[in-house]
Amino acid sequence: MIGTNATRDSIEKSDFKLSFYKYTIKRHHSRISVDGKITQPAGKPGTAIFEHFQDFLFVELVSKLGIFTKTQWSQTMMRLLLFLLFLLPGLSSFGQDVLVLRNTTEINIRLIGITGSDVKYKLYDSKENKVLSVRKSDVFMIKKENGEKIVFAESESSAIPSPTAAKIQAASFLGLNLGLSVPIGIYGQKDDEEAGFADAGSTFNIEGTYFFPSNVGLGFVWGAYANPTDVDALADFGQLDSSGLQYNLTSGPWATGYILLGPTIAVPLEPIFLDFRLYIGTVTTTEPEFELVIFDGNDEIRVVGDQGIGTAIGFMPGIGIRAPLFNDRLALKLNLDVVIAQPEIETSTSYYLNNALVSFETGTYKQKVNSINIAGGLVYQFKRKN
Secondary structure, eight states: OOOOHHHHHHHHTTSOOOOGGGGSOBTTTTBOOOOSOOOOOOOOTTOHHHHHHHHHIIIIIIGGGTSOOHHHHHHHHHHHHHHHHHHHHHHTTSOOEEEEETTSOEEEEEEEEEOSSEEEEEETTOSSOOOEEEEGGGEEEEEOTTSOEEEEOTTOSSEESOOTTOOOOOOOEEEEEEEEEEEOGGGTOSSSTTOOOBOOEEEEEEEEEEEOTTSEEEEEEEEEEEEOBOHHHHHHHTOOOOSSOEEEEEEOOEEEEEEEEEEEEEEEETTEEEEEEEEEEEEEEEOOOEEEEEEOSSOEEEEEEOOOEEEEEEEEEEEEEEEEETTTTEEEEEEEEEEBOOOEEEEEEEEEETTEEEEEEEEEEEOOOOEEEEEEEEEEEOOOOO
């Protein structure tokens, strides 16, 4: 595919027994078969992951819409976060239940549930989130936020109507999370031809779940994670003994986006909730773009790989913990999810000799991009139905 004997002769002058193709990066695992010097994209220490992630969000998800510049996108995201921080606490002030005792005392509450002999509730203005209870024989009426009234008969131990042994109902919610992406399996390995050579990176997601009275809900998650390539490990894996050869290698990050939905089961452990979920949907991965430049003293050989992209059906089992703040409306959220997918990625690679294009190749390969994503954030919980 080189096309000329002159090209081969030029490469053989460096005293290496490898043909031109041995300088190639094998696209499905980016194997390097040369020795030399490695350089990575410049940046301040500790900022590479964030910069890769920020670039992925803008390039892959925003710039294609053509409505924001990169500066405008950064400013818009900052304003949105500030707006949510100010808005959500304010939303928590809406809606309350009123507990009316037989001695005519009225208490602003959030009703938790009604058992055979007690009424369980939280004080509306309390920040402790402590669940209190009062005997039903001491309660005259509960005025609910939606206008419904539950009246308790003085001589009976149950309400009219009687919701016997009512259980705690999970609140539907909508939230935003940020966190860490840890590649697992072949995706994170660095000693195999099928390895992804991916390092720990960053992740974000927007999630929401609507719960039915049975505490079983239907949820969704839209998110992404980015993992930088371990360039040093990539070079070590394919390194050969050689002399007089230097090269520069740069590589971008892996970037994966997903839209998933499925069932969620909430387990109440007052005041927190455990959310167990199993989602399915589409997962789209963009492989790293790279450039390998080889110097043999006379000629410059350059291999350039464009970003390939692939889509597959993916799965995400996970568990989340919600801890309420500010009268239950705003809650802290911590998720541990596993994204499982193996997209088929389309690739294209160009080969240059002294800046002249001598070969162009395309192909496909399958790459597992499994990752454990640990993320935390804030969720807004809607009014619970008791």
